[in-house]
Amino acid sequence: MRNYLRLGWILVGCLAFLLCTSSASGQAVYGSIAGTVTDPQGNAVAGAKVTVTSITKNSTDETTTNDSGLYTVLHLIPDTYKVHIEAAGFKAFDVASVLVQVDAQSQVNAQLQVGAVTQSVEVTGEVPQLKTDRADVSLDFNSAYVNELPLVNRNFQSLLLSAPGTQQLVGWNHAATENPQGSQQTFVQGQHFSGTGYELDGTDNQDPILGIIIINPNLDSVEEAKITVSNFDAEFGKSIAGLMVASTKSGTNELHGSAFWFRNSDATQARNPFNQAPNVPLPHSKWNQFGGSVGGPVIKNKLFFFGDYQGTRQANGVTNNISIPDAKVLSTCTASTGNCDLSDYLGHVAGGNGQVYDPATGDPHTGANRTPFAGNLIPVSRLSPAAVATLKLFPQPINSDLTNNFFGSGSGPFHGNSFDVRGDYQAPGNLHIFGRYTLAYYSLTGQPNLGIGLGGPGGGVGGLSGSSNIHNYSLAAGFDKAISSTLLTDFRFGWFKYNPHSVKPDANVAAAEALGLHGLNISSDPSTGGLPVFAWDSGDNKNTQFTDFGDGLDPSRCNCPLIENEHQYQFVNNWTKIAENHTMKFGVDLRFAHNFRFPSDANRTGQLSFSHKETSLFDPVAGSNTGGLDLASFLLGDVSHFERFASVSQSASESQKRLFLYAQDQFRITSKLTLTYGMRWEDYFPESVNAKGNGGFANLGQGVLRVAGFGPYGLNGNIENYLGAFGPRLGIAYQLKPKTVVRIGYGRSFDIGVFGSNFGHAVTQNLPVLVHQSISAHDINSANINDNVPVYQMDSASGPPPAQFPAVSANGTIPLRGPTNSVDPRIRPSRQRIAAIDMWNAVVQHQLTSTMTVEVAYIGNKGTHGFAGDGPAYNVNPRSIVGFGVAGLNPDSRRPLFNHYTYPDCSVSQGVCALTNVPLADQLTCCSSDLGNYFGMDASSNYNALQIKVDKRFSQGLQFISHYTFSRARFHDSNYYGIDPTVAYGPDDQNRNHAWVTNILYELPFGKGKRYMSNANTLTDYLVGGWRLTNTTNWSGGLPWTASYSNCSQDEDVGVCRPNRASGSFALGVKRDSNGFLTWFAPIPTMGVGGSGGGFSRPAAGTIGNIGFDSFRGPHLFTSNLSVAKNFRITERYKAEFRMDANNIFNHPVMGFNANQGNHCIDCGGDAGRITNIEADTTMRLLTFGLRFSF
Secondary structure (H helix, E strand, O other), rough: OHHHHHHHHHHHHHHHHHHHHOOOOOOOOOOOEEEEEEOOOOOOOOOOOEEEEEOOOOOOOOEEOOOOEEEEEEOOOOEEEEEEEEEEOOEEEEEEEEOOOOOEEOOOEEOEOOOOOOOOEEEOOOOOOOOOOOOEEEEEEEHHHHHHHHHHHHHHHHHHHHHOOOEEOOOOOOOOOOOOOOOOOOEEOOOOOOHOEEEEOOOOOOOOOOEEEEOOOOOOHHHEEEEEOOOOOOOOOOOOOOEEEEEOOOOOOOOOOEEEEEEEEEHEOOOOOOOOOOOOOOOOOOEEEEEEEEEEEOOOOOEEEEEEEEEEEEEHHHHHHHHOHHHHHHHHOOOOOOOOOOHHHHHOOOOOOOOOOOOOOOOOOOOOOOOOOOOHEEHHOOOHHHHHHOOOOOOOOOOOOOOOOEEEEEEEEEEEEEEEEEEEEEEEOOEEEEEEEEEEEEEEEEEEEOOOOOOOOOOOOOOOOOOEEEEEEEEEEEEEEEEOEEEEEEEEEEEEEEEEEOOOOOOOOOHHHHHHOOOOOOOOOHHHHOOOEEOOOOOOOOOOOOOEEEEOHHHHHOOEEEEEEEEEEEEEEEEEEEEEEEEEEEEEEEEEEEEEOOOOOOOOEEEEEEEHHHHEEEEEEOOOEEEOOOOHHHHHHEEEEEEEEEEEOOOOOOEEEEEEEEEEEEEOOOEEEEEEEEEEEEEEEOEOOOOOOOOOOEEOOOEEEEEEOOOOOOOOOOEEEEOOOEEHHHHHHHHEOOEEEEEEEOOOOOOEEOOOOOOOOOOOOOOOOEEEEEHHHHHHHOOOOOOOOOOEEOOOOOOOOOOOOOOOOOOEEOOOOOOEEEEOOOOOOOOOOOOOEEEEEEEEEEEOOOEEEEEEEEEEEEEEOOOOOOOOEEEEOOOOOOOOOOOOOHHHHOOOOOOOOOEEEEEEEOOOOOOOOOOHHHEEEEEOOOOOOEEEOOOEEEEEEEEEEEEEEEEEEEEEEEEEEEEEEEEEEEOOOOOOOOOOOOEEOOOOOEEEEEEEEEOOEEEOOOOOOOOOOHHHHHHHHEEEEEEEEEEEEOOOEEOOOOOOOHHHHOOOOOEEOOOHHHHHHEEEEEOOOEOOOOOOOOOOOOOOOOEEEEOOOOOOOOOOOOOEOOOOOEEEEEEEEEEEEOOOOOOEEEEEEEEEEOOOOOOOEEOEEEOOEEOOOOOOOOOOEEOOOOOOOOOEEEEEEEE
C-alpha cells in the first residue's frame, strides 16, 4: 500500500505540473486542425477567430489565436472540414477542404492580407502533408484505400502488412475455431505479433490471451485506419510493436448507403503446382460475401445514424499433403501371418538409418544390446492388435514415395454474420455523444481427410476437422465536451466479449475404445470422447516424417472441446488544456478483464507419441542411439510419451484489473519547432481466481504450486506486483524549411504478453484445477532413459496412468509436477514481468509536390522481458550438452533442476503426499524431465531499420504509398535457451531483411470529367469512362533458417543440431534435381564421424556445431494483387461498380523454404533441401468478382 501511495503522489505531482504549464484530446477517436496566423510581414496575429465546419454534418467549432498567432481545434471526428479565419483589418481566409484523420493533426497556416473582413481569400490548393506536430512513425489509410485495395477475402486487418517494417508470421496460425475473424499474426518492427495493439473507436479491440483482433471490422464500416509502428503518444499503451487504430463511419446530413456482393470459387482459383495435379479436379470451394450499409440524419445537423451488415458463406476447399505408411506396410503388416515388412524405410529415413531393433531384447531400461530385426522384418505375431486395427483404416497411398504419398481434400462450410450500428448526437453546449455496437457470429466445420476413424487434417478452413461456433461482441460509447475554448474532456466506455465453443467431429463416440485403446474414452467424462492424437517423431529427428493423425489441435486444427468466455470492461477519461503554446492532456484508462477457459491444448482423450528411439540401439559409452523407426515403435505398441488434459472444474476463471495513467504536453516553441514530452504508467495487477482452490500458482524457487486460498496464499497466489512500468515519451519536430521537416523521437512502452504470460491460460490450467499429464519413461522408473523405452503399451488393459488430483498440503502447496512427477505445470516468475520496449527514430520528410512527400527514416528498438522464440514459454530444465557421452552418467543429471527439489511428505512408491515419516529413499524428488512451460519473460531482442517512403495524396486520379525497408532483427530462440541463451541468438526467423511494398490507386483519365475524352457521348463514356486500377505489390527477401545434419542423435541429445562450417561451397537457389523436384540446395553425401563436404564438417560428439543460428535465407517473396473496377453512373446520385480482384495476378509461386518449411538437413538425402510446397499463407492466383451499388 505504501508503494501505491508513493506512486500516486508522484503521478499527482506530474499532472499538477503539466496543468500549470498547460495538452491533445482523445486522439484514439479524434483528430485536430492547428496552425499559425500571421500578417503580410510574418508577424503573429493574435485574437483571430478560427471557425472549423464539418462539410458532411454542418457542425462547427470555434477558437481564437493566442499571442503567438497559434491556434488548435481539437476533438474533430475524422471528416472533411472547411476552415474560415478572420481578424479585424484583414481579409477573411478560407480553405474549402481539409481532411482530418484519427490521431493526426492537419496543418492550416494562414497569412492574412490587409482588407475588409467582408472580403475573403479562398485557398483551393492542397493542405501540406508535412507532419510537424509529433514524431511517431505511421501510415494512414482513408476509406478509399480500405475499400478499394485488393485485400484477400476483404480482410481489414491485412492492411497492417502494408505498413513499413511488417512481416506476416509464416508457418503458424491460430486455429480457425478460435480465430474465425481471420486475425493475421503480423510481426511489426521485429517484435512478436501479440505486441501489436488494436483499437476500434478508441476502445481496446485485442484479445490479450491469443493476441488477436476481436472485431475485424467490415470494410464498409471503416472510415479510416491508422497504423503506428514507432513512438506513439503517451495516450496509447499496451503495445510494444505496432498500433492499429480504426474508426467507424458515422452518418451525415445526406442519406448514403451501399450494397455489395463478392464471390470466388475453385473455378477462379489457380492450381498449387505442388499438390494439385493438372488433371485432377480441385476440391470444391466457394466464397461469397454480401451485405450493405446505410447512414444519414435523424435530425439534420444534430443526430445521425449509421449501420452495416456483412455476411460470408464459404465452403472451403482444402488440399493437404499427407504422408502415410506405404503400400507394402499396409498389406504385410495387416496380414494374419508372415512378417510385417518395413524394408522400404531401411536407410531412407532421418534420425538414424531406419534399422529396427527388437525392444524385447537387451537392457529393458536403456535399450542397450538390442538385436536387430533382420531386413526390418517383424513377425506379425509381435504386432500390437490396437496398432494393426488402426493401420487397417489407412487408405492406399497414391504413389510409391515414402512421404507426401497421399493428398487429402475436402470442403467445410464456414459462415459468418456481422453488423455494426452507430449513432452520433451533436448536442447543445459543445457536447458530442456517440455509441457503437458490433456483433460478429461465426460457425465452421470440417471432416477429417483420413476418415472419421483416423481423423487427421481436415477439409475445413485451415485444415480443420471438427466444428466451432463463435460470438464476438464489441461496444464503444462516449462523449466529448468543450468546457471552454481551452479546456476539453472526453469519456469512453468500452466492452468486448470473446466466446468460442468447439467440439470434435467424433465427440460422442468412444473411438479410442473401438480401436482397443483403453483408459482414454472415460465414460464419466464426456470431454474425453473421440480419438486421441497419434504423433510421430518431431524436431530434428523426423524419421519417417509421417503426418500426425487423430483429433486435436496439432493434427486437425481443433482445440476440442473448447469453451471460453472472455470479456473486458474499459473506462477512459481524457482531459485537454490549452494554455499559450502548450497543449496538455492527461487521462486514465481503467480496465477489468475476466476469462473462463475450458481448453484442450492437449487432447483430453490423450496424445500418444512414438519415437524411433524405442526401436533403436543405445550405446551406453557414447550415450547415443543407432537406427530405429517410429513406425516400428507404433506397430509394436510402444508409446514413448503420453499427454492429456483432465479437469475437476468447469467454473475456474481469472480476473485482472489494469490501470493506466498518462500525462503529456505538446509545446509549440515556435511555429517551426514542436516539443512533445510525456509519461505513461501501466499497472497490470496480478490476476486472481474466482474461488478457493481454483488456481495453482507455480513457484520455481520453491518447486511447488501455491494453491489459491489455501495456507498463506490469497486468490492471487501472492504474486508480487510490478510497479515500475513507467514509459517516457519524447518527440521533437522541426520544420527545417517550408517543405522539409526533421523529427526525432524516443519512447518506452509495455505489453501484457500472450498465451498466459501474464493473464489467463496458466493458473487455472494447473493443479488442483487441471492436470496436464506429461509422462515419459523416466517418470515411471528413474532407471529408464526417455524415448528408449515406452511409457506404456497401447494394448494395456488399464491404459495409461490415470490423472491424479492430489490433496493440498497444510501449507497450501502441491509438488511442482504433482505427486507422481507426471504433470507439466505452467510456471511464471513469482514477481510479474511485463514485456517492454525502448524505441527511437529519426525521420526527414520532404514535400516533393503539393500532393506528394518522401520520408527517409531510421528506426530502432530494443525489447526486454520478452519471449524466447515465438514464445511465450520455454523449457527451463533442458539437458546440457556438457557430459553427453560420459559412460554411466544419467543423461537427466545434466538438467539444471535435476533432483533439485525434495518433498519429504510425498512417497514415490505410494504416489501420494501429505504423509509423515516417509523414508528418505522413498521421498519424491524433482525434476528429471523437461519443464517446457516456463513463462520467463526474460529474453531480449533488437531491431534496426532504414525505411524510405513515398506517399502521394489523391490528385488527378492517382494516389499511392510506396516504401522500402532494409532491416536487421535479432532475437533469442527458445532452443537451448534454458542452458545458454547465446547458442540460439541470431536473425529473427520471421524478419525479411529487404522489403518493398507499394499500394496504388489509379482512376484512368478517360471519360466525362476526365483529362481525355471528357466530351464523350453517353455510350462512349459507358465504355471508356469509370475505370479504376488498384494494386498491391510486395517484393521481399527470404526468411532465415538453420542448417542441420544427419546422425545428430549420435552426437548430441539436446535438440541443437548444427554442423561446423568448413572450406568449400554450398550453393543456394531454386533448381530441379535429377528426379524433377525443385530444390533450394542439393544435399551433400552423409558425413561420417569427422567427415566433411560442401562447406560443412561434422562436429565432435558432445559439441554444438559453429554454423550460426538462422545463418541461411530462403527464397524471396514476390506477390502482386490487382483490382480492376468499372464504375457506372446510373443517375447523379446512384452508382454501380463491377470489380475483379486478382490476388497473385502473375500466378507466381512463392517457394516455401524457411524455418518452418522444408527439410534443412544438409546430408540426409531424400527430400532434404527439397521445396515441397508454396510458402505458407500465400496462394496461387485467385480471382474474386464483385458488384457494388451505392447512393
